[in-house]
Amino acid sequence: MAKPISIEVYNPNGKYRVVSTKSMPGTRWINLLIEQDCRVEICTQKKTILSVEDIIALIGDKCDGVIGQLTEDWGETLFAALSRAGGKAFSNMAVGYNNVDVNAANKHGVAVGNTPGVLTETTAELAASLSLAAARRIVEADQFMRAGLYDGWLPHLFVGNLLKGQTVGVIGAGRIGSAYARMMVEGFKMNLIYYDLYQSTRLEKFVTAYGEFLKANGEQPVTWKRAASMDEVLREADVISLHPILDKTTYHLINKESLATMKKEAILVNCSRGPVVDEVALVEHLKQNPMFRVGLDVFEDEPYMKPGLADMKNAVVVPHIASASKVKLIDT
Numbered sequence: 001m002a003k004p005i006s007i008e009v010y011n012p013n014g015k016y017r018v019v020s021t022k023s024m025p026g027t028r029w030i031n032l033l034i035e036q037d038c039r040v041e042i043c044t045q046k047k048t049i050l051s052v053e054d055i056i057a058l059i060g061d062k063c064d065g066v067i068g069q070l071t072e073d074w075g076e077t078l079f080a081a082l083s084r085a086g087g088k089a090f091s092n093m094a095v096g097y098n099n100v101d102v103n104a105a106n107k108h109g110v111a112v113g114n115t116p117g118v119l120t121e122t123t124a125e126l127a128a129s130l131s132l133a134a135a136r137r138i139v140e141a142d143q144f145m146r147a148g149l150y151d152g153w154l155p156h157l158f159v160g161n162l163l164k165g166q167t168v169g170v171i172g173a174g175r176i177g178s179a180y181a182r183m184m185v186e187g188f189k190m191n192l193i194y195y196d197l198y199q200s201t202r203l204e205k206f207v208t209a210y211g212e213f214l215k216a217n218g219e220q221p222v223t224w225k226r227a228a229s230m231d232e233v234l235r236e237a238d239v240i241s242l243h244p245i246l247d248k249t250t251y252h253l254i255n256k257e258s259l260a261t262m263k264k265e266a267i268l269v270n271c272s273r274g275p276v277v278d279e280v281a282l283v284e285h286l287k288q289n290p291m292f293r294v295g296l297d298v299f300e301d302e303p304y305m306k307p308g309l310a311d312m313k314n315a316v317v318v319p320h321i322a323s324a325s326k327v328k329l330i331d332t
């Protein structure tokens with residue numbers, strides 16, 4: 001029997017009981033639920049990742065809907081528990097929903113929601129930040145400075161990769177991949193090569209128009225290419241950013257073989273989901289190729305990193321913070 005879990009309650013007399021497994025930013029979402037006659041219960045337990053048992057205890061005997069997080073395993077057990085409690089809706093506070101077994105939800109008559117579109121720019125900006133940090137060795141240089149090792153300017157100190165005129169490769173040119181591609185093309189005048197199951201006509205038009213603008217101003221125009229295979233991107237790009245969904249087709253998309261296909265001094269960025277990259281193979285590749293660099297927001301076994309990754313100077317690692325930005329006018 002799981003221990004009782006601490007909660008905060010809004011609108012205690014509401015007709016529908018909605019549980020949120022975590023406190024979330026702002027109050028607008030709470031007010032919207034209250035307007036719909038919901039009693040809102042927010043879990044306040046000081047535990048970052050709730051177990052299936054914890055969530056079953058939260059659901060209890062009567063629960064109309066749950067708002068959950070990407071760290072939770074929403075499969076057969078939880079959807080069965082929610083359905084038994086009369087639940088009809090589950091909302092994942094994330095764009096990615098690889099933690100949700102939609103077939104199990106369907107089987108138990110629970111509708112599933114996610115948050116597509118709201119994190120496009122913030123995630124693309126973090127991918128751009130990681131690309132720059134890796135290209136210009138920002139973290140290594142910062143650590144060197146703080147360690148008191150800087151004893152004067154030198155011509156070879158922390159030489160990195162200049163992005164201008166290089167090729168940016170995007171794997172998964174959906175909302176986030178396309179936004180990232182536009183930032184890198186327009187911001188750093190990089191050429192684009194992308195691989196996706198679908199053509200991104202808007203992105204192609206954007207790069208064409210920007211190339212024409214540069215040409216009209218006497219500058220080298222940027223170019224684009226839709227690759228016929230992922231390998232083409234891996235072979236040709238100098239910076240490769242991963243933005244596909246995580247499913248069976250993208251699990252370990254980047255593995256020992258694909259890493260070997262990349263340029264020795266390439267930069268790999270992952271802001272999609274950790275298991276898109278075989279992290280053990282990546283650590284080995286980083287060890288063998290000191291000029292190859294990565295920027296990672298996501299990890300295969302979050303919150304852990306595979307052994308050796310934390311020691312690699314050619315890796316920039318941040319704890320899944322692509323969504324963690326404030327916008328002006330957020331409700332108070």
Ligand SMILES: NC(=O)c1ccc[n+]([C@@H]2O[C@H](COP(=O)([O-])OP(=O)(O)OC[C@H]3O[C@@H](n4cnc5c(N)ncnc54)[C@H](O)[C@@H]3O)[C@@H](O)[C@H]2O)c1
Binds near residue numbers: 117173176245249250
């Ligand atoms: N790091 C973060 O905090 C963060 C934030 C938001 C989203 N994400 C991740 O980013 C992912 C993408 O989000 P989005 O809004 O751009 O989704 P999206 O659906 O717009 O784009 C995903 C793209 O991947 C493509 N794709 C699917 N399978 C592929 C394959 N095998 N090879 C190549 N391309 C493939 C799709 O065709 C699509 O264009 C989410 O699913 C989520 O996992 C991470």
Ligand SMILES: O=C(O)[C@H](O)CO
Binds near residue numbers: 095
């Ligand atoms: O998929 C998402 O939404 C992110 O990974 C977390 O905000």
